[in-house]
Amino acid sequence: DDTDSEDELxxxxxxxxxxxxxxxxxxxxxxxxxxxxPKTKQRRRVAKDLPYGWERVKDxxxxxxxVDHINERxxxxxxxxxxxVDATDAKRGSSPRQRFDGSSTTDQVxxxxxxxxxxxxxxxxNSGIGFVCYETARALACHGARVILGCRDMEKAxxxxxxxxxxxxxVQHYFCLISHCCLISALYFSHCxxxxxxxxxxxxxxxTSVQHFADExxxxxxxxxxxxxxxxxxxxxxxxxxxxxxxxxxxxHVGHFRLVQLLRDLLLRSxxxxxxxxxxxxxxWARLVFVATEDPINLINLSPSKSNYWSMLQYNRSKxxxxxxxxxxxxxxxxxxxxxxxxxxxNMVRTSLPRSSILFQILFVMASPFTK
Numbered sequence: 001d002d003t004d005s006e007d008e009l010x011x012x013x014x015x016x017x018x019x020x021x022x023x024x025x026x027x028x029x030x031x032x033x034x035x036x037x038p039k040t041k042q043r044r045r046v047a048k049d050l051p052y053g054w055e056r057v058k059d060x061x062x063x064x065x066x067v068d069h070i071n072e073r074x075x076x077x078x079x080x081x082x083x084x085v086d087a088t089d090a091k092r093g094s095s096p097r098q099r100f101d102g103s104s105t106t107d108q109v110x111x112x113x114x115x116x117x118x119x120x121x122x123x124x125x126n127s128g129i130g131f132v133c134y135e136t137a138r139a140l141a142c143h144g145a146r147v148i149l150g151c152r153d154m155e156k157a158x159x160x161x162x163x164x165x166x167x168x169x170x171v172q173h174y175f176c177l178i179s180h181c182c183l184i185s186a187l188y189f190s191h192c193x194x195x196x197x198x199x200x201x202x203x204x205x206x207x208t209s210v211q212h213f214a215d216e217x218x219x220x221x222x223x224x225x226x227x228x229x230x231x232x233x234x235x236x237x238x239x240x241x242x243x244x245x246x247x248x249x250x251x252x253h254v255g256h257f258r259l260v261q262l263l264r265d266l267l268l269r270s271x272x273x274x275x276x277x278x279x280x281x282x283x284x285w286a287r288l289v290f291v292a293t294e295d296p297i298n299l300i301n302l303s304p305s306k307s308n309y310w311s312m313l314q315y316n317r318s319k320x321x322x323x324x325x326x327x328x329x330x331x332x333x334x335x336x337x338x339x340x341x342x343x344x345x346x347n348m349v350r351t352s353l354p355r356s357s358i359l360f361q362i363l364f365v366m367a368s369p370f371t372k
Contacts, residue, residue, distance in 0.1 A: 007037060007039060007040050007042075008039075009025070009037075009038065009039075010038055010039065012027055012028050012029040013025055013026065013027055013028070013038055014026045014028065015077075015081055015084075016078070017046055017078045017080065017081065021045050021046050021047070021048060021080075022035070022043075022044075022045055023043070023044040023045060023046060023081070023084050025037060025038060042086045042087070043086070043087040044084040044085060044086055044087060045084065045085055045087050046078065046080035046081060046083060046084050046085075047080050047083055047111075047112075050066070050079060050080060051079050051080070051105075051107050051108050051111045052070075052107050052111070052142070052143075053068060053069050053070035053071075053107055054066055054067065054068055054069070054079055055067045055069065063076070064076075066078060066079055068105070070105075070107060070167070071105060079108055082104055082108050082111075083108075083111060083112075105135075105139075106135045106136065106138070106139030107139055107142070109139070110139050110140075110143050113143050114143065114144055115140060115143045115144040115145035116144035116145075117144070118140075118144070118145040118146070118225045118226065119145065119146045119147075119148070119222050119223050119224050119225055119226070119270075120137075120140050120145045120146070120147050120148070120224075120225065120226035120227070120228065121147075121148045121149075121150060121217070121224060121226070121227050121228065121263075122136055122137045122140075122147060122148075122149055122150070122228045122230055123149075123150040123151075123202060123204065123228065123229055123230050123231040123256070123259075124150070124151070124230045124231025124232065132230075132345060133230045133231075134160055134164075136228060136230065137149055137160075137164070137197060138164045138167075138195075140226070141164060141195035141196060141197045142195060145196075145225075145226070146196045146197075146222070147195075147196065147197045147198075148197075148198055148199070148200060148217065148220075149161070149197065149198070149199040149200070150199075150200060150202035150204075150213055150231070150259075151199050151200075151201065151202060152201070152202065152203045152204075154199060154201050157199035158199060161197045161198070161199060164195060164197055165194060165195060165197070200213055200216050200217065201213065202231075203255075204231055204250070204251045204252075204254075204255030204256060204259075205233075205241045205247050205250045205251045205255060206241060206242060206243070206255075207243050207254070207255070207258055208242070210255050210258045210259050210262070211258075211262065213259070214259060214262035214263055217263065217266070218263075218266065223266070223269065223270035223273075224263060224266045224267055224270050224273060225270050225272075225273045225274070226273065226274055226276070227260070227263065227267065227273070227274070227275045227276070228275075228276045228278070229256040229259070229260075229275065229276065229277045229278060229322075230278045231251065231255075231256075232251065232252050232278065232318075233247070233248055233251045233252060234248075234311075234315050235311045235312065235315070235359075236248050236311060237311070238306045238309040238311075245303050246302075246303040246304060246309070246314065248311065248314045248315055248318055249302050249303050249314065249317070249318050249321075250303075251318075252315070252318035252319065252321075252322065253302075253318045253321040253322060253325065256277070256322075256325075257321075257325055260275060260329065264333075267333070267338045268333070268336055268337070268338060271336060271337025271338055272337045272338075272339075273337065273338045273339075274338065274339045274340065274341070275326070275329060275338065275339070275340040275341075276340075276341055276342075276343065277322050277323075277325065277326040277340065277341070277342040277343070278322075278342075278343060278345055279319045279322035279323050279326070279342045279343065279344060280315075280316075280319040280322075280344055280345070281344045282315060282316045282319050283316060283319035283320040283322065283323050284316075285313075285316045286313070286316045286317045286319075286320040287313060287316070287317075297321075297324075301317065302317055302318075302321065322342055323342050326340050326341065326342035327340075327342075
């Protein structure tokens with residue numbers, strides 16, 4: 001049983017739902033069904049409504065399948081299964097236990113969340129991890145949040161924003177059509193005809209640009225509830241920034257570190273708020289040698305000279321700094337209503353991160369089928 005979850009199904013089993021929301025389990029080996037989970041022996045239920053953008057359709061053989069109009073895909077798996085809850089917990093009124101996997105979408109993660117009145121900043125909205133950041137910003141905006149993108153390339157940022165708005169309107173128009181433009185549908189979509197996403201120029205390798213971005217945010221006189229530090233670079237050749245800091249270290253850590261300092265008071269005034277730092281499992285291979293008389297966390301190691309530079313190692317060290325920074329920021333600010341978490345976004349996800357190296361681009365493509 002090589003499994004990551006105590007409630008992962010054994011080989012040959014499939015999870016299904018009934019029309020009234022009960023989960024049952026089909027065993028394809030014995031051709032039988034059970035109401036109880038084959039491992040946990042628990043009965044489960046799902047929410048009544050499908051996630052935003054999903055539709056349940058019957059095919060010619062009388063089988064139901066599910067259409068995701070936002071991501072333009074279909075599946076026979078009920079998307080509500082990601083939010084299945086034990087039947088005993090449902091009776092007590094507890095919140096669903098969420099389960100996500102490699103095919104889960106941002107809309108499934110945010111199902112039931114209403115972010116109207118919340119303000120979020122996402123860095124790197126048009127570069128680096130690209131699609132993931134776009135989805136983060138789009139999902140937050142579609143659930144009511146006001147989103148500010150911090151981007152180096154404003155032309156790409158504005159195109160991304162226009163794409164978000166166009167897709168949002170087309171999905172709303174579709175649902176109005178299939179419901180014959182009924183009054184309920186019109187009332188539902190009248191308050192969310194558009195999404196509120198703006199972009200401000202931000203080059204994290206420049207402390208001057210970071211200062212300008214923070215000044216522009218503060219001029220908006222709005223709160224800040226969510227700060228997602230996502231932008232990153234990888235496999236760059238050695239180069240010093242205008243601030244005499246090695247470029248990978250400057251972009252991946254120093255720029256974000258300074259941005260949080262400049263927005264710290266705004267976060268505290270907006271509490272409860274949260275900071276999310278996108279790091280990497282690569283932080284485990286920073287190769288910092290600890291000597292009793294020397295602190296390995298120093299500029300000689302973190303912003304090395306050209307002769308001591310290796311792009312992969314430098315990326316790993318910057319990601320270690322992300323984790324250490326996140327932990328310390330949480331320790332200092334969580335008691336005042338501002339939490340901070342760091343995360344690993346997944347191995348070899350579809351990303352433009354290795355765009356600076358043909359070797360790493362090939363490696364990412366070759367390795368992706370063998371990683372989660």
